[in-house]
Amino acid sequence: MTMAETYQTPDGRTIGGQVMEMKNITLRFGGVKAITDISFDIREGEIRAIIGPNGAGKSSMLNVMNGFYHPQEGEVWFHGKKRGPMKPHQIAKQGIARTFQNIALFSGMSTLDNIMTGRLTHMKTGILKQAMWWGPAEKEETENREVVEKVIDFLEIQSIRKTPVGRLPYGLQKRVELGRALAAEPKLLLLDEPMAGMNVEEKEDMSRFILDVNDEFGTTIALIEHDMGVVMDIADRVVVMDYGKKIGDGSPDEVRNNQDVIDAYLGVAHD
Amino acid sequence: MTSGPTPTGELNTIPRLLARNASVYGDKPAYREKEFGIWQSWTWRQVAEEINALALGLLDMGLAEGDHVAIIGRNRPYFYWAMVAVQSCGAVPVPLYRDAVAEEMAYVLDHCSARFVVAEDQEQVDKVLEVQDQLPVLEQVIYLDPRGMRKYDRTKLHDYKDIQAKGRASGLQADLDARLAKQDFDTTCVMLYTSGTTGRPKGVVLSNRNIVKSGQAASEFDNLRVDDRVLAYLPMAWVGDFIFTVGQGYWTGFCVACPESPDTMQADLREIGPTYFFAPPRYFEGLLTNVMIRMEDASPMKQRMFKKYMDFAREVGPKLLDGKPVTFGERMKYALGNILVYGPLKNTLGLSRTRVGYTAGEAIGPEIFDFYRSLGINLKQLYGQTEASVFVTVQPDGEVRADTVGVPAPGVELKISDTGEVFYRSPGAFVEYYKNPESTADTKDAEGWVATGDAGFIEKDSGHLRIIDRAKDVGKMADGNMFAPKYVENKLKFYPNILEAVVFGNNREKCCAFINIDLSSVGNWAERNNIAYSSYQELAGHPQVLATVQEHVEAVNKSVAEDEMLSGCQIHRFCILHKQLDADDGELTRTQKVRRRIIEDKFKDIIDALYDGSEKISTETEVTYEDGRKGSIKATLELRDAKVFPTAAQRIAAE
Numbered sequence: 001m002t003m004a005e006t007y008q009t010p011d012g013r014t015i016g017g018q019v020m021e022m023k024n025i026t027l028r029f030g031g032v033k034a035i036t037d038i039s040f041d042i043r044e045g046e047i048r049a050i051i052g053p054n055g056a057g058k059s060s061m062l063n064v065m066n067g068f069y070h071p072q073e074g075e076v077w078f079h080g081k082k083r084g085p086m087k088p089h090q091i092a093k094q095g096i097a098r099t100f101q102n103i104a105l106f107s108g109m110s111t112l113d114n115i116m117t118g119r120l121t122h123m124k125t126g127i128l129k130q131a132m133w134w135g136p137a138e139k140e141e142t143e144n145r146e147v148v149e150k151v152i153d154f155l156e157i158q159s160i161r162k163t164p165v166g167r168l169p170y171g172l173q174k175r176v177e178l179g180r181a182l183a184a185e186p187k188l189l190l191l192d193e194p195m196a197g198m199n200v201e202e203k204e205d206m207s208r209f210i211l212d213v214n215d216e217f218g219t220t221i222a223l224i225e226h227d228m229g230v231v232m233d234i235a236d237r238v239v240v241m242d243y244g245k246k247i248g249d250g251s252p253d254e255v256r257n258n259q260d261v262i263d264a265y266l267g268v269a270h271d
Numbered sequence: 272m273t274s275g276p277t278p279t280g281e282l283n284t285i286p287r288l289l290a291r292n293a294s295v296y297g298d299k300p301a302y303r304e305k306e307f308g309i310w311q312s313w314t315w316r317q318v319a320e321e322i323n324a325l326a327l328g329l330l331d332m333g334l335a336e337g338d339h340v341a342i343i344g345r346n347r348p349y350f351y352w353a354m355v356a357v358q359s360c361g362a363v364p365v366p367l368y369r370d371a372v373a374e375e376m377a378y379v380l381d382h383c384s385a386r387f388v389v390a391e392d393q394e395q396v397d398k399v400l401e402v403q404d405q406l407p408v409l410e411q412v413i414y415l416d417p418r419g420m421r422k423y424d425r426t427k428l429h430d431y432k433d434i435q436a437k438g439r440a441s442g443l444q445a446d447l448d449a450r451l452a453k454q455d456f457d458t459t460c461v462m463l464y465t466s467g468t469t470g471r472p473k474g475v476v477l478s479n480r481n482i483v484k485s486g487q488a489a490s491e492f493d494n495l496r497v498d499d500r501v502l503a504y505l506p507m508a509w510v511g512d513f514i515f516t517v518g519q520g521y522w523t524g525f526c527v528a529c530p531e532s533p534d535t536m537q538a539d540l541r542e543i544g545p546t547y548f549f550a551p552p553r554y555f556e557g558l559l560t561n562v563m564i565r566m567e568d569a570s571p572m573k574q575r576m577f578k579k580y581m582d583f584a585r586e587v588g589p590k591l592l593d594g595k596p597v598t599f600g601e602r603m604k605y606a607l608g609n610i611l612v613y614g615p616l617k618n619t620l621g622l623s624r625t626r627v628g629y630t631a632g633e634a635i636g637p638e639i640f641d642f643y644r645s646l647g648i649n650l651k652q653l654y655g656q657t658e659a660s661v662f663v664t665v666q667p668d669g670e671v672r673a674d675t676v677g678v679p680a681p682g683v684e685l686k687i688s689d690t691g692e693v694f695y696r697s698p699g700a701f702v703e704y705y706k707n708p709e710s711t712a713d714t715k716d717a718e719g720w721v722a723t724g725d726a727g728f729i730e731k732d733s734g735h736l737r738i739i740d741r742a743k744d745v746g747k748m749a750d751g752n753m754f755a756p757k758y759v760e761n762k763l764k765f766y767p768n769i770l771e772a773v774v775f776g777n778n779r780e781k782c783c784a785f786i787n788i789d790l791s792s793v794g795n796w797a798e799r800n801n802i803a804y805s806s807y808q809e810l811a812g813h814p815q816v817l818a819t820v821q822e823h824v825e826a827v828n829k830s831v832a833e834d835e836m837l838s839g840c841q842i843h844r845f846c847i848l849h850k851q852l853d854a855d856d857g858e859l860t861r862t863q864k865v866r867r868r869i870i871e872d873k874f875k876d877i878i879d880a881l882y883d884g885s886e887k888i889s890t891e892t893e894v895t896y897e898d899g900r901k902g903s904i905k906a907t908l909e910l911r912d913a914k915v916f917p918t919a920a921q922r923i924a925a926e
Contacts, residue, residue: 011422012422112308145308146307149307149308149309150307152307152308153306153307154418156532158305158308158531158532158534158535159531159532159534159535159538161308208419211419212418212419215419215421215422216418216421
C-alpha cells in the first residue's frame with residue numbers, strides 16, 4: 001500500500017488515503033468474462049461512482065468489492081491488507097455495508113426491525129441470553145436500539161417506524177435499505193443503484209441523504225448509478241465501465257469530456 | 272367582568288408566570304417531545320433553567336429591548352423556550368410560518384426589522400440566507416439542527432446550544448433580572464402576522480395584558496388544571512397555538528407535548544391522549560372520512576355493530592354530554608356501546624381522554640360535529656381572531672350547537688353595528704398593527720371596539736352569536752332581504768359530493784348557484800355503480816350526478832327556508848360547472864377561497880342563462896394547464912330548477 005497523498009474537492013473537503021484498491025481485477029463466470037483487468041481505488045471520505053451501460057459489469061464489480069465474488073485474477077486491498085477468499089461471516093464483519101439494486105428487505109418485518117438487523121454484526125451476547133432478555137443482552141439491545149433510532153431520525157422515517165416494509169412505497173423502501181446499511185456503521189458503504197425507479201423528488205431526497213451521510217459521518221461511499229445528472233452532481237470521482245472494461249476514470253468533468261465515454265453512451269458506428 | 276384573583280403585581284408577564292411555575296410546579300412536566308422513539312420530558316424547573324440560559328446568551332449577543340426576533344420552526348420545545356427567552360430580554364418574539372417561501376419571509380423579516388432569527392434547520396436557514404441581501408438589519412441566525420450546514424460560514428450562524436452555553440458562562444444574570452423587573456402588563460408579549468388574505472400580512476402586536484388575561488379567562492372558563500395535557504401541532508405562527516400552549520399553558524402550568532415529526536402527529540396524539548384539544552374543522556372531517564373508509568373494509572359483523580351503536584349514539588350521546596334527561600335503559604345501552612364501539616374508536620382517534628375539544632376557523636358540518644359529540648367527546652366551537660388573542664365567543668358546556676359560535680367569552684363585550692358587522696371589546700383586544708396606524712384606526716376605535724369584518728347576529732333566545740359571512744360579501748337582494756352567499760355555500764359544501772359552490776343573488780330577485788362536484792367522492796360513487804367516465808366534465812354532466820346534486824340543493828333550500836333572516840337566499844336554479852375552479856385560472860385564491868368578482872365576469876354567459884330561464888347553454892372557457900400553457904374547453908351545460916320552500920313568514924301569511 002502506497003500513495004498516502006490526499007486531495008481537495010471543489011467544495012472544500014479533504015479526501016484521505018486509500019481505503020480500497022482494486023488491482024487488475026478479472027472476473028469470469030465459466031467462459032464469460034464479466035470484468036477484464038480493471039484497476040482503481042477508493043479513498044477515505046470520498047463519494048466514488050461507478051457508471052456504465054447495462055451489462056457493463058458494475059454490479060459484479062460491487063460484489064467483488066464486498067468480497068461476495070472472488071476474482072480469478074487480480075488483488076483487492078482493503079485498509080492496507082490484501083484480501084483473500086472469505087467465508088460469509090467474514091464478509092459480514094469486515095465493515096462494508098451495501099444496498100441492493102432490487103430491494104432486499106424482510107417485507108413482513110417493520111422498518112425498525114429491518115434496520116435493527118443491520119446491527120447484527122455488533123451483537124455479542126449469545127442467542128439464549130437474547131431470547132431471555134437477560135443481563136447484558138438487555139443493555140446491548142438498548143445500545144443498539146439507540147443507534148437505530150439515530151438512523152431513523154437521520155433519514156426522517158419516524159412515521160413509518162412500526163410499518164411493515166412490504167406496505168411502503170418503493171422510494172421509502174430504498175430509504176429503509178439505506179438505513180439498514182447505515183445501522184451497521186460501515187467504513188465503506190456500497191450503494192447499488194440507490195435511485196433506480198425513483199421520481200425526481202425522491203431522487204433529490206436520496207441525493208441529499210447520501211451527501212449528508214458522507215458529510216455527517218465521513219462515510220466513504222461507492223455507488224452505481226444510471227442517472228448521469230445525479231452522478232455528476234454528487235460524485236467526487238467516477239469510474240466508467242463498458243463491456244467489463246474500464247474506459248474512463250476521473251472527476252465528473254474529465255469523464256464527461258472523455259471521447260470513449262461519450263461513444264459508449266451515445267453509441268458509435270462499428271465498421 | 273373579571274372574577275377571582277387577577278394577575279396583578281407578580282403574575283403580569285409570561286416570564287413571571289414561568290418563575291411561578293418553576294417554584295410551585297417545579298417537578299411537574301412542562302414539555303414533552305418524542306425524539307429517538309422515546310418521549311423526552313422537561314420539568315418546569317428545567318425549562319426555567321433552559322430559558323434563562325438562552326436569554327443570557329441572547330443578551331450576550333447584544334439583543335436590545337424592543338428588538339424583534341423571528342422564530343421559524345415546527346412545534347418543538349426549543350422554539351417555545353426561545354419565545355419566552357426573547358420576552359425575558361424585553362424583546363419581541365415573532366413566530367413565522369415555516370412553510371412560507373423565502374420572499375414571503377423576506378417581507379415579514381423586513382417589516383419587523385428582525386435583527387436575530389432563530390431557525391430550525393438547514394431548510395429554514397437557507398431561506399433566510401437567500402433573502403439576507405434584502406434585510407440590512409439582520410445580524411445573527413441561530414439554528415437548532417446543524418445537519419448539512421458543516422460548510423456554512425459561521426460569522427452569522429450560531430448553534431442554539433452554544434448560545435445557551437455562552438449564556439451560562441456570561442455572568443449577565445443581574446442585567447437580565449433588571450430587564451425582567453421592568454416588564455409589566457403593557458410590555459409587548461408577542462407579534463403575530465395575520466395570514467393576509469387581503470393584501471400584505473399585518474403584524475398584530477399583543478401585550479402581556481392581552482395574552483395573560485386571555486389565557487387566564489379561557490383556562491378558568493373550561494376549568495383547565497395543572498395535570499391537563501395538550502399536543503402542540505398547529506403552526507407556531509398562528510395565534511391559537513400561542514394562546515393554547517403559552518397563554519393557557521403558562522397560566523395553568525399544564526404539560527405541552529410536541530410530536531416527533533409532522534407526519535407522526537396522529538400516532539403521537541394516541542400516545543399522549545390530550546385532555547384539551549384543538550383542531551380546525553377539516554382535521555375532524557378528514558379523521559371521520561378515514562374512520563368511514565376503514566369501516567367499509569371491516570368485517571360485516573363489525574360494520575353492523577358500528578352502524579347500530581352509532582345510530583343510537585347520535586340520539587343519546589349529545590343529550591348525555593349536555594346533561595339532559597336520559598332513561599336508565601338508554602344509559603345502560605350507551606355504556607355497552609362505550610365498551611364495544613365508542614371507547615375503542617375514541618382510543619384509535621387519540622381522543623379517549625379529551626375533556627374539552629375546540630374547533631374554529633370555519634363552519635363545521637353538523638353531521639361531523641354530531642359524530643364526535645355522540646361519541647362523548649366534548650367538542651365545542653369558538654369564534655376568534657388574532658386581533659382578539661383568539662377568544663371572542665365560546666360555547667359553554669351544555670349549550671353546544673353546530674350552527675352558532677357561542678356566547679361572549681369572559682370579559683368580552685359584543686355589539687352588532689347597523690350594517691350587521693360584529694364588533695367586540697375585550698382585555699385580549701390587540702394593541703395595534705405594527706407600523707400601520709391607518710389599518711389600526713380602521714379596525715379599532717378610540718373606545719376600544721374592534722371590527723371583526725364578519726357579519727353576524729345574536730340569537731334573541733339563547734344569546735348565542737351566529738356568524739353569517741364576511742361583512743364585505745353580505746349584500747341585499749332586490750326585495751331588500753339579506754343576501755349572505757357563504758352561509759348557503761357552506762351548507763352545500765357539507766355534502767361530501769360538493770367540493771365548491773358559488774351563490775349569486777346580490778341585487779337580484781332570486782339566487783342561483785354554480786356547483787363543483789368533488790371528483791374523489793363522486794368518482795368513488797361512479798366506480799361502485801359501474802358508471803364509466805373519462806373526465807371531470809363528463810362526470811359533472813351525468814344525469815344521475817345532476818339528480819343527486821339537485822337533491823342536495825333542495826335539502827339546503829329547505830333548511831335555509833327555516834332561517835328567518837336568510838330565507839330569501841334559497842337557490843332557484845343551479846348548474847354544475849364544466850371545470851373545477853382553480854387558483855391557476857385565478858378563480859380561487861392560493862388558500863382555496865372563492866374570488867367572486869372574477870368568477871362573475873368569467874362565467875357571465877352562464878349566469879345570464881341561469882337568470883333568463885333557458886335550459887341549456889353552450890359555453891367555451893379558457894383554462895391554464897399546470898405547465899402554464901393555455902387552452903379552452905367547450906361544453907353544453909344543463910341548467911336545472913330547484914324546488915324552493917315557503918319561508919316561515921310566508922307560511923304564516925298563507926294560514
